[in-house]
Amino acid sequence: MRLTYLPEPDLEFFGGARHLDPRHGITDYGPADAHQQHVRTIRVGVVGSEANIDGLRRWLDRCRQPLAAKDSRLTRFYLPFPGFDTTTGFRSTLVFDSRLERPIRERSLRRLTEQPPDVATRDAVDLYLEELTTLDEEPGCDVVLIARPDHLPERTNAQVDERRPWRKAKSASPENFRALLKAEAMRFSRPLQIIRRSTWDPTFKDPDADGERRQQDEATRAWNLHTALYYKAGGVPWRLPRDPSALTSCYVGVSFYKTNDGATLHTSVAQVFNQRGDGVIIRGGPVRVSKDDRQPHLTGDDAQRLLSNSLKRYKAEHHTQPARVVLHKTSSYTWAEIDGFSDAADAADLSVLELLWLPSSEPVRLFRFGEHPPLRGTMLSLSATRHLLYTRGSVPSYGTYPGMYIPAPLPFRTIESESSPETLASELLALTKMNWNQTQLDGKRPITLRTAEQVGEILRHTPDDIRPQPRYAYYM
Known part of the structure; x- marks a missing residue:
């Protein structure tokens, strides 16, 4: 029996610079592929209710500017977000276009709350697929934001047998909005990013959100979302360093x-x-x-x-x-x-x-x-x-x-x-x-x-x- 401590591995960022923390590396040096495209314009499509599209866009516009870190004594854990702008951080910007926005009628979404979870989830996916089909015909889109329905009666707390994780969970609903929508959307040419309202609206109490999601501060939410968008749009936020003498x-x-x-x-x-x-x-x-x-x-x-x-x-x-x-x-x-x-x-x-x-x-x-x-x-x-x-x-x-x-x-x-x-x-x-x-x-x-x-x-x-x-x- 032997006990060993392994130091935290570094990540590689722009210019070969290294840091063990992704947020420090992006802030101090920029993403790993910044030399390939100094200004990355990410063209974003949005599907959801009119109110959620508006709320999400306003929050993403706010994230163009720096966001303060959570007020905490853990200053090395809670870091500020540098802003999503061409002059800092990811060296990129989000671009919205009304042609790439596909609103879903509020009354159609309200009807979902009156249905059993399986039926509601299937109907919700169909509503979004209809708009994604139209959006897929529009040129000039890199990634699509999905503003998830606010009150979708979806069962998500399935118990998984850790000894046999490949088995279907006994209490799982056969329909899951995220998995089902992404599966059906494989036919389209852009990746999806599904976002809950609690991400941009801290006053909204998400009945399906777990404790870890609820406790995230605004800067952390911005970090996680914009990193995902950058990668889905074809960017490389960071990579693993490689020793030139080591095998590929x-x-x-x-x-x-x-x-x-x-x-x-x-x-x-x-x-x-x-x-x-x-x-x-x-x-x-x-x-x-x-x-x-x-x-x-x-x-x-x-x-x-x-x-x-x-x-x-x-x-x-x-x-x-x-x-x-x-x-x-x-x-x-x-x-x-x-x-x-x-x-x-x-x-x-x-x-x-x-x-x-x-x-x-x-x-x-x-x-x-x-x-x-x-x-x-x-x-x-x-x-x-x-x-x-x-x-x-x-x-x-x-x-x-x-x-x-x-x-x-x-x-x-x-x-x-x-x-x-x-x-x-x-x-x-x-x-x-x-x-x-x-x-x-x-x-x-x-x-x-x-x-x-x-x-x-x-x-x-x-x-x-x-x-x-x-x-x-x-x-x-």
Whole structure:
């Protein structure tokens, strides 16, 4: 048994400058791709009620100017927003056009409150799809803001079995507005950003919002929303630094999801990410749950095909092959899977293939003297192959723990590896920061598996006649 502390990984910004905090890096240096386009004009479409379109636009206009940080003694945790303007921060601006605004009648939205949750959600999606269809015919739009209905009677608090997260949650509504709308909108050419009214209107009490969303201050809300918009419009807010002497690495996440009727279990998708954070989505085929360990597994041929297709898509997107692939999988590996992935690596002439299993939970916990949880970056090795990593915990640079609940560690097990466990853990820690919906250091799962969960939830609603979009921006 060995305890190790891993320092917070740096991120890379404009000019190769580095900082461990995304907000400091954007404010001090600018986004990583600022040299490619010094002024980025993001043309925004909006769909929602007339009142919500107006309220959202007024708040986004306010965000062009700096917003003060929350009044708190935690001055290193709560940071001001620099304003979304071409002269500071993201070096970009949002542009609105009345042709790209599609209002939905208030009385149509009010009728939703009189219906059962499943029917209301389906009808709400149809209302928005009708306007998105018209908006898709308009040129000159980069991303579409969806002002979510204020009082949609939607069940969202489903209980998930942590030991078998691929199973459909028992209390889940079969319809979920976000997932269903994004699935149906795969046919359109622009990614969506769904926004609740509580984001721009602090007086609105959102009945479906959780505690973490309600407690966010205005500057933090502005940071998270504008980072997502910048990425969805094609920007690169930050990237992982790369040692020139190191192999070019790509990270693949493999998870599983049930079809909407619950009849079939599919391989989720391989999410292929490079160190820039570019994500490519690959959908796999059906799988079966093993009678031996009650986990889903691929056949050897399916494993070979999945990784081969992932590498082909990677090369098509980036015009080169990686030298090293690190595969993160949510279920254990069978010998057939190991052989299949190895065959694909050999066929592609990969220098290094590393296989990691990330179980959903681990019974071991660490405790620290005092009131704060273990430091983010604390790693406990229980054996040569079994490890746990605190990706959520007290953050020294903040001087506090940014979460609300007792953090659980991220377990990982090395199946096939050439790198040290500490190197693999440092990469996992860095990959938790490649989340463009969140700018604070409190993400638990690496972007590979976080995306697997998001993509699986959306793909289970995607009709067979709609080809899934390959960019991660359509799923986040």
